[in-house]
Amino acid sequence: MLDPKLLRTDVQSLAAQLARRNFDLxxxxxxxxxxxxxxxxxxxxxxxxxxxxxxxxxxxxxxxxxxxxxxxxxxxxxxxxxxxxxxxxxxxxxxxxxxxxEIPNIPQPSVPSGKDEADNQEVSRWGTPPIFDFPVKDHVDIGNGLQQMDFEAAARISRARFVTLTGSLARLQRALIQFMLDVHTLEHDYTETYVPYLVNADALRGTGQLPKFAEDLFAVDDGQLYLIPTAEVPVTNLVRDSIQEATSLPIKFVAHTPCFRSEAGSHGRDVRGLIRQHQFEKVELVQMVPASDSEAAHEALTGHAESILQRLELPYRKMLLCTGDMGFASTKTYDLEVWLPSQNTYREISSCSNFGDFQARRMQARWRNPDTGKPELLHTLNGSGLAVGRTLLAILENFQQADGSVRVPKVLVPYMGGVETLHG
RNA sequence: GGAGGGUUGGCAGAGCGGUUGAAUGCACCGGUCUUGAAAACCGGCAUGGUUUAACGACCAUCCAGGGUUCGAAUCCCUGACCCUCCGCCA
Known part of the structure; x- marks a missing residue:
């Protein structure tokens, strides 16, 4: 939520800035x-x-x-x-x-004005989309061929938008999680965390999912608890109602969790395959920093997510989201989009956002500034590093071979017990 | 599921319904002393809000929400969370 002082004093300019993201104050x-x-x-x-x-x-x-x-x-x-x-x-x-x-965050000046994703700006590209000399299959057909990915079985057990993985595909997903956690903890200096997957409404209000987006969540226990839609919720709330010492900043957390989304309002979209599931695995990066450091931290955090794609040899592009496509709580967001051969396009695999003090104000998450001796609101940031289901999907499609087998990216081979290729 | 105990400032821990935003200790900050440090001594030290050009004044906050009262940290009710014991259990 915004600084109440802004709502009292500077409404005109506030309204103008919010109009950029099509919010009518x-x-x-x-x-x-x-x-x-x-x-x-x-x-x-x-x-x-x-x-x-x-x-x-x-x-x-x-x-x-x-x-x-x-x-x-x-x-x-x-x-x-x-x-x-x-x-x-x-x-x-x-x-x-x-x-x-219900008022969204104010976009940073560097964020381009725009209506929807068509107005997002491409910042950079990495890698070259592979060229195949055989008919390209999508990950659903590849998974079927391997007989290790079953949407029908999942639907019988649960309902649509769930999947089961078995054998080396299940292991590949576990390998991805291990790999990502290792890189972020050992090389990017994040602290690994384990957190609840069921959270209360206060936690969701803290990060901005409530009150506006209740329909996107799965509620449990008569609405007392909700399944987390992202690790952002429990991990960011680790600093709720606290005053951090300057010496303990920046705080950098990484967590692997399953994520649960009801996908209300996206009926009919991405119904095939792993792209849009009710349950998926994600490795999430979260940072809490002083206000003066948040822009630099945002660039760094995005780089940490990019580094995973690069090591996995997955071609991607980096997009600066326009005002109209940004999330409710964000001041600025980069999306990383991975190349999907079957769709002949790039699809989101990570979203890295700087929330300024918006979440911190709701959570009362502060740090003590030694220069003034006073508590100040932290700035919070997060980004997927990466969405594991979509990464698995991208590997299957980009590393597929003519005989239906799939090559394992080099960095994952040690995590696969030396297996270099997935066969049916 | 049953029975009890608890929740006060960064921490520990007092607090007969009336000048208690809250004793005391620790931690922290400044000063005196010291060659320097420690000790000792002195002083300071919560957060949010309203109002003001400013100094300041005022208000709120002792887990949360209700209630009693002229007046509630203190009494009553409800809830959340924590702890102990019993039962069940991966």
């Missing part, structure tokens, strides 16, 4: 609520002051043995008035808060 509503809030707060405070001083007088009078009955008569209706004023204030604050929670 209701200035009229905001201003009238704000005026109402100010008045209600002043009233409530004045009554509070009076009550406090009157009560103190009564206390003193009683202590010195005076008759307090007349004093009590004077304050007879004060409590009722105060309660009414408080109720009015609470009501306005609740409305303002509800409004504030």
């Amino acid at each position: 209701d200035l009229e509503l905001l201003n009238s609520l704000e005026e109402e809030r100010r008045q209600a707060q002043l009233d409530a405070q004045a009554l509070q002051t009076e009550r406090n001083s009157r009560s103190k007088e009564i206390g003193k009078a009683k202590a010195s043995g005076q008759d307090i009955a007349p004093l009590l008569a004077e304050v007879d209706d004060l409590a009722d008035k105060h309660k009414a004023a408080e109720a009015r204030l609470d009501d306005v604050l609740a409305k303002l808060n509800a409004l504030a929670m």
Whole structure:
């Protein structure tokens, strides 16, 4: 959520910046609520002051043995008035808060204005899409050929948008997870974490999934808990309600978790294959840094994700998302898109975002600035490093061979017990 | 599932319903002393908000939400979380 001060003072420029991401800030509503809030707060405070001083007088009078009955008569209706004023204030604050929670983050100046993904800017490309001298199969056909990937079996066990992997494909997925965690912990200095896969609503509000995006989540236990849609939620919330020492920054966490998404609203999209599943594995990078470091950290974190693609020899391009395609809580997002031969195009495999202080404000995640001695909000960032299901898919398609077998990327061979090729 | 105990500032830990935003200790910051350090001594040290040009003034916060009261950290109710014992269990 945004700094409430912005909502009070600089609404015009705020509205202009939010208009860039096609968000229509209701200035009229905001201003009238704000005026109402100010008045209600002043009233409530004045009554509070009076009550406090009157009560103190009564206390003193009683202590010195005076008759307090007349004093009590004077304050007879004060409590009722105060309660009414408080109720009015609470009501306005609740409305303002509800409004504030639905306002997205402000895009950084370097983010291009745009409507949807068509307006995203390509920043760079790495690798060359492979050329095949045989008919290219998609990963579903390759998996079927290997007899190690079964969507029908998964649907019988669960429902559509689930998969089962067996044998060397299941192992390849595990190898990818190990490999990614090893690179990020050993070379990029992230701390490995293990976190809950079921989280409460506060945690989801902290990272911005709630209140706006409840329909994308799977709820459990009468809505008391939710399956995580990404490790971002539990990992970022590790610093909730805390004040970090400057010496412990930057905080860099990496976690492998399954992710669960209801995919409400994407019926009919990517129905075939691994691209869009209700359950998938992901290795997630999360950083918490001082405000002054977050832009550099964003570039570095994106580089860490890119490094995985490069080591796996997967061609990709790096996209700077336009204002219209960015997530709710983000100030700036790079998407990494991997080459998929079967679709003859690039598809998202990682999304790396800088959230500024937006999530930290909701979580009350702070650090103590030694220069001022005061707590300041952290900046939070995260990125997939990488989405494992989609990485598996990309390997199958980019490394497929004419006989239906699949070559294992060199860096993964040690993680596959020396196996260099997957056969049926 | 059953029975008990608990939740107070960065930490530990006091707190008869009335000037307690909260004793005390530790930690931390500044100073005195010292060649330097330690010790000792002195002082400072929560967060958020309203208002103000500023100094300041005021308000809120002792797990959360209700209630009683002129007045609640303190009394009552509900909930969350933590701990102990019993039962069950990977």
